[in-house]
Amino acid sequence: MKKRVTITFPKTAVQIPITYRLAKDFNVAANIIRAQVAPNQMGKLVVELQGDIDQIDAAIEWMRMRDINVFSASAEIVIDQDSCVDCGLCTGVCPTQALILDSETFRLNFRRSHCIVCEQCIPTCPVGAISTNL
Template identity: 35%
Template sequence: MRTKMILKFPKAVTNEPITYELIKKYDLRINILKADINFKLEGHLIFDVDGNSKDIAGALEYLENLGVEADLITSTINIDSNKCVSCGLCTSACAVKALHLNREDWSLNYTELKCVGCNLCISTCPTRAITNTVW
């Protein structure tokens, strides 16, 4: 099973070796897409994860017991190239840089592997070129 996970963890656990535990204890293969700590010292982590569903369920239980909010990302977006006018508004809404304008021909590029399914880009599009698919 391959999916993406978004974690929000409180100050008390920002020093815990969470990704190490997910890899070692639950045999998950993890590719970190975004990680940051805000001014309140709360952490956010978004990553691509590959593992069997039992191990992913075990990892979610481990995170919950630690007090970490964890969500699986279960949607992706579609872009209708006939409606897109390459205005670039959606690119500024995308925190993980899954959307960018190609400087050679100003076409919009979408990298699905980076997309975390937040859907923030959808409402920014003036031509309604972006829709989402829920898995």
């Protein structure tokens, strides 16, 4: 089973080796999609948890008991085609090539099945045409 979650933890929990504990204590693999973590600051991870559903649920409960917020990451990237100017800047930061320029029409194509919702494209868009549905 796979489950994508956003983990937000207070600065007091930054020192906890979360991904290590998930693997060692719960046999849950954590594929880090996006991370914003710094010493003595609030941290945020977007991860895809993989393992037995009961173990994933136990791991989530373990994090919540340590004041670590865990939210289901069901957001999707949305592109406002009316605002998009097909500049292609977003294609340069997309790690999965979900955003590509058509070589014939030079129009932006969004391949939703490739998107991991890392949100790197959002701040890159100069016209604000890219957002999430949340």
